[in-house]
Amino acid sequence: MKGLILVGGYGTRLRPLTLSLPKPLVEFGNRPMILHQIEALANAGCTDIVLAVNYKPEVMVGALKQYEKEYGVNITFSVEEEPLGTAGPLKLAEKILTKDDTPIFVLNSDVICEYPLTDLLKFHTDHGGEATIVATKVDEPSKYGVIVHDRDVPNLIERFVEKPVEFVGNRINAGIYVLNPSVIDLIEMRPTSIEHETFPILVENKKLFSFDLPGYWMDVGQPKDFLSGMCLYLSALTKKNSPLLTSTSEDYINGGNVLIDKSAKIGKGCKIGPNVVIGPNCIIGDGVRIQRSTILKNSQIKDHAWVKSTIVGWNSTVGKWARLEGVTVLGEDVTVKDEVYVNGGKVLPHKSIKDNVETPQIIM
Ligand code: GDD
Ligand code: MG
Numbered sequence: 572m573k574g575l576i577l578v579g580g581y582g583t584r585l586r587p588l589t590l591s592l593p594k595p596l597v598e599f600g601n602r603p604m605i606l607h608q609i610e611a612l613a614n615a616g617c618t619d620i621v622l623a624v625n626y627k628p629e630v631m632v633g634a635l636k637q638y639e640k641e642y643g644v645n646i647t648f649s650v651e652e653e654p655l656g657t658a659g660p661l662k663l664a665e666k667i668l669t670k671d672d673t674p675i676f677v678l679n680s681d682v683i684c685e686y687p688l689t690d691l692l693k694f695h696t697d698h699g700g701e702a703t704i705v706a707t708k709v710d711e712p713s714k715y716g717v718i719v720h721d722r723d724v725p726n727l728i729e730r731f732v733e734k735p736v737e738f739v740g741n742r743i744n745a746g747i748y749v750l751n752p753s754v755i756d757l758i759e760m761r762p763t764s765i766e767h768e769t770f771p772i773l774v775e776n777k778k779l780f781s782f783d784l785p786g787y788w789m790d791v792g793q794p795k796d797f798l799s800g801m802c803l804y805l806s807a808l809t810k811k812n813s814p815l816l817t818s819t820s821e822d823y824i825n826g827g828n829v830l831i832d833k834s835a836k837i838g839k840g841c842k843i844g845p846n847v848v849i850g851p852n853c854i855i856g857d858g859v860r861i862q863r864s865t866i867l868k869n870s871q872i873k874d875h876a877w878v879k880s881t882i883v884g885w886n887s888t889v890g891k892w893a894r895l896e897g898v899t900v901l902g903e904d905v906t907v908k909d910e911v912y913v914n915g916g917k918v919l920p921h922k923s924i925k926d927n928v929e930t931p932q933i934i935m
Contacts, residue, residue, distance in 0.1 A: 587902030679746030
């Protein structure tokens with residue numbers, strides 16, 4: 572089995588974090604985002620994984636090499652000279668993707684869910700079409716590709732509308748596909764969109780089906796959604812009784828859904844949770860309160876600080892009695908001085924904040 576992950580774009584919506592690290596390497600639940608997908612593909616039996624990128628991949632190559640062995644997969648970087656859209660990259664990687672006649676998994680890189688790829692593959696093989704789109708339901712379908720079903724044939728897609736301006740339904744494309752190798756024959760070697768160009772041909776041929784995703788789903792490409800996605804991810808771990816989670820018997824855990832790396836140090840009298848991720852080598856002082864936040868590795872939160880709905884970037888320091896909230900994002904190596912209040916600030920790397928930030932803004 573083979574899989575391709577679409578990793579284009581510069582991750583501008585996840586700044587300031589993506590000023591320091593490509594988005595796929597930003598840790599979600601203490602692991603690089605893309606590792607969640609690589610692991611899912613490996614678990615579904617993929618041995619060849621193509622990462623389709625349109626920028627210099629050196630940092631990613633270096634960071635991901637070690638996982639080839641760990642997951643027993645070959646990772647190939649397929650680098651576009653110009654952005655090829657969401658279908659062009661499949662043509663570019665044709666050699667690897669069509670080396671045998673098994674189906675191909677395709678994943679957008681910015682979504683998080685439980686990846687039921689084995690069930691998806693079985694569904695795909697059983698319906699006899701050429702491609703399957705994983706579908707989920709959302710309240711605001713206009714930001715996504717919307718799926719409309721045929722009335723007579725179960726799960727057959729009758730219409731696919733990318734970013735509809737008028738309401739056509741709320742079952743959307745979750746950005747996860749399985750395709751027969753024959754689908755690559757429909758794609759030309761040029762910048763082209765799977766949503767706008769390839770899916771309509773498959774719909775026309777009555778070869779495109781949808782599979783309803785069980786469980787949660789979130790596009791985590793921006794800070795607000797990153798935090799919502801983190802809550803969903805942690806709740807799913809709790810539901811599974813995952814040993815990854817920090818035990819609720821620790822006296823500082825409040826409400827559960829907390830994932831703390833074993834190398835992090837927690838002070839006395841803290842109250843942490845619900846919905847918190849703390850990365851490796853973080854130092855949390857005494858009496859600290861953290862909820863609904865991710866603290867990335869090597870950061871320090873000093874005594875009595877209160878951190879809520881915030882992402883603290885790598886190597887940052889939050890001062891004593893400081894208070895962060897309102898989807899604040901600290902870039903790498905930021906210092907928030909003692910007693911400072913930040914509400915919805917996006918703070919660029921290497922900055923030091925001495926004054927209160929009362930309203931959401933970018934701090935450069
Ligand atoms: N290699 C490569 N080259 N990847 C690309 C390129 C490109 O030129 N352009 C986009 N991508 C990647 C993005 O990194 C992302 O993983 C995926 O293709 C989809 O692009 P987005 O820009 O994130 O699209 P979207 O979020 O507006 O819409 C897509 O995702 C929705 C689900 O989140 C569509 O597939 C929608 O139909 C879908 O509902
Ligand atoms: Mg997206």
